[in-house]
Amino acid sequence: MPKKIIIAMVCLLLTLEIASFICLWGLGLSNTPYPWSLFVLFRFGYYGLCAGALLCASLPFILAACYLKGGFIRWLSGIVLLCLVLSVTASIVGVFIYQWWSQETFNNIAELIAFLQELSEEPEPLRRFIGCELAGFFLVFALPMHALFERFRPGNKVLGNAHFANGYEIQKADFFKKKEESLIIGKKYGVPLYSNGFEHVLVFAPSGSGKTRSIAIPNLFNYPYSVVCNDVKLTLFETTSGYRQKVLGHECYCFAPTHPEGRTHRFNPLASISKDVNHRMTDIQRTAHILIPDNPKGDVIWTQASRKLFKCLTLYLLDTPERRTTLGEMNRLIKQQQFDVWLQDLLDNTDHLDPEFYRNGYSYINNHEKTRSSILESFSGYLELFDDPFIDSATSASDFDFKELRRKKMTIYVGFTDDDMERLAPLLTLFWQQLISAMIREIPDLKKEPYPLLCLIDEFSSLGRIERLRRSLKLLREYRVRCILMFQYIAQTYEKYSQDEAKAFTNIKTKVAFTTEDLGDAEFISKMLGTKTQRVANESTSLQAQGISNSHGKNYQAVPLMRPEAIMKIPAENTLIMRSGFPSVKAEQFIWYKEKLKCLQEPALNLQINEIHRNAFKREVLTDRSLCALL
Structure with missing residues (x-):
């Protein structure tokens, strides 16, 4: 029998037994409650009591199920639970007020129920009791309602209305909605947050902040279509290549030109040149x-x-x-x-x-x-x-063709180490430039090229200028290409691009910010989060001829939603998600090995070993005098 059915049956039996206990307790009976006791009482005409007891008994299980489901449902269950707690508290406060006013005493709930049944025949005490209950509700709900009123009062928005999104706003922004091409960008209320459509994602993440474990690896497990990714230290290849080939049915390649054993697929930048002499x-x-x-x-x-x-x-x-x-x-x-x-x-x-x-x-x-x-x-x-010689061998031919990326499911890992990043930058730039050029050559025919492409570019700011990407970034969605660009520091981008040119990247609609140690990045993120309006009380004292004069007043100030120093203190496993047109989201990292994705890992693929050739240097002796004259 499936595990879920067993759990459902156990919960049903517990609900019936708890409901039976509530009914017997409410009636002042000392009988032992059993699940079927509820049906016995129902047969004796206690319809209202049984229905109320069943509702009270089932609510904890319903709320627990909603909480475990996560996402918008979890947020909604929290709101319902809060309202229920406040309502019960308000009812109890109302009963205490009535007891104090009327000098009545209720020793148990059975006496209260009996009293309420008698009130139906006495209008005056009934009105008094209802008034006390309303007073209890007013006292309990006054503070939450005041906070809610302050939140939506127009005067508190005049200088800015920045705030972090609640569950409803996250749901409205479709962050909870999963589609086939969705990208995982974080976690909130126990479920992943997704970026949908062909929108790009910009990630601000210093080294060691968790971008690989929470952005790169989860998306390589989750994204079913073609992917090309930068792979520092071959972590992505070792973790996800087996799954993508064996489970998702991809052709997987790893271009690692500086691998110490020569284990790499090959990429020849000149292989893409047309064989047609006219082109x-x-x-x-x-x-x-x-x-x-x-x-x-x-x-x-x-x-x-x-x-x-x-x-x-x-x-x-x-x-x-x-x-x-x-x-x-x-x-x-x-x-x-x-x-x-x-x-x-x-x-x-x-x-x-x-x-x-x-x-x-x-x-x-x-x-x-x-x-x-x-x-x-x-x-x-x-x-x-x-x-x-390792790079010469790795670029001696091409084992994959960029033109095939949208025709069949492919994954290409571009592997390198931190030590080689600087010297490999020209080759990596050439790789990405040629890839983008191949993708934007013509708008794909969905019958011939049915698969979209994800470009996951880690260490983006350490590469050279990828001019084709900068110029065509906004147009890539037409070619069914989307990018996740990962920056360590924004300042690194300004080394390759001017501030105006860098806006092509920093203006990406969806941004994910990890904790940062750079004050400049923290200030940039603080501005992106926006400002909120804060009411400030002030008091001044002045000495006049008539004596001391005190004046009190209130004014509005625009303050950042988060100051730079607060952003630099964000917990290591938290992120900030900013999307144009929607409130920012304070989220958690979706760490793959703490989720169900951990069970998906397969052994990494074995890479071919290229033969390394050492080309001998040839000395030549000239005999032609006319050629010697050139020297």
């Missing part, structure tokens, strides 16, 4: 602008020249089957012993390559020797990362 230049130019971004503080001539050289070498690799089209191969080309001589020879003695190869190649060669040296030095700096 490939578009892809090459896009990649060039991502890999070699404009430097506002530097001279544009070097970035422009580096892009031309990049286009030249990419076209050469694409049209040379014996060479791999990878950034590692390009890195070896420009660092060969006599690169300028090699390129000159290729330009002068071949004609089968793309015309743009020759144009961009001669554009480089025609520069002065010192200029060429500076261009080459500048360009080689962008490819320095590929000196690492």
